[in-house]
Amino acid sequence: MRHVDTPGAAVVTGASRGLGAVIARRLAADGHSVAVVYRSGAEAARAVVKEIRAAGGAAREFAADVTDETAVTGLVADVTARLGPVATLVVNxxxxxxxxxxxxxxxxxxxxxxxxxxxxxxxxxxxxxxSMRERGGGRIVQIGSDVTERVLPEMSAYTAAKAAQHSLTECWARALGPEGITVNTVAPGWIPVERHAGAAPEALAAYAAEVPLRRTGDPDDVAAAVAYLVSPEAAFVTGERVRVNGGHTLG
Known part of the structure; x- marks a missing residue:
């Protein structure tokens, strides 16, 4: 088994906007060749790629339904052919x-x-x-949510799925660790992005008042956590759930 220290190709799903777009730009700035994966919004995905390239980074956009087995297999084959073997996966x-x-x-x-x-x-x-096995290691980061700790009855289906997602992180971390593959979850709080454009100012203010740091998060806060977890500095960190929520869910 060989080990490669170069960043390699990074697949970021849901990267045409929101957290995914910011994460893609950050990883590209850190030297990764980024696959900007989107299901809809081709123009937005191309804009992200254009920004990355203008800043001196490497990126390509890839359209795929990441809930479809055939589409995912084709996506990874296409990314590998165009950007090289996948070293990093960000599930967003x-x-x-x-x-x-x-x-x-x-x-x-x-x-x-x-x-x-x-x-x-x-x-x-x-x-x-x-690809990760061929490289002798890799990084997988799932974007979870702190909703699993907030106990919101009206979000029960979403909360249950997010809890299951983190359980996958822990199981995969144990299974893949011997192969040099780390698996972690970044769990944001309410990080306003495009999809929250209609949020009332008073709702944002009320949320921020509950957060010890007295603000809502910024997408860059999440991207920074992801960047750390996929970096060499986090080589001994796996199976973790990193909350990026300003301490909102502290006991």
Whole structure:
């Protein structure tokens, strides 16, 4: 088994906007060749790639439904052909997050969340594993959420799926550690991005008032945590859940 210290190719899902776009830009700035993966919003994905290249980084956009097995296999093959073997995987893609009375939640509602936070991560991990094994190691970071600690009844399906996602992180960390592959979760609090453009100022202020650091998070806060976990400095960190929420869920 050989070990390669160069950053290599990094796959970031859901990277055409929001946290994914910021993470992609940060990893590119750190020397990774970044696959900006998107399901919709080709123009936005191309804009992210253009920004990265303008700053001297390397990136390409890739369209794929990361909940589909065939699409994921094709995605990783395409990334490998164009950017090289995958060394880093950031599982960030998400779908709608509706609020629902638990009494009205259906099994299909649960499946919709599990598709993004259990099925998709599993497909992606399995697809990049051969590249990481060939390199003698790799980094997998899942973008979770602190919602698992906030006990929000109207987010029960989302919360259950996010809890399952972190359980995958722990299981994979134990299974893949002997091969030099680390697996961690970054769990943000409320980090306002494009999808929260309609949030009322008073709601943001009320949330910030509950946070010990007295502010909402910034996407760069999350990107910095991801950048650390995929760096050589975090080579001995695995199976962890790093909360990036200003201490909001402290006991």
């Amino acid at each position: 893609a998400t779908g709608p997050q509706p609020t629902q009375d638990p009494a009205a939640v259906t099994w299909q509602d649960h499946l919709a969340q599990l598709a993004f936070f259990v099925k998709s991560p599993t497909l992606l991990m399995q697809a990049v594993l051969p």
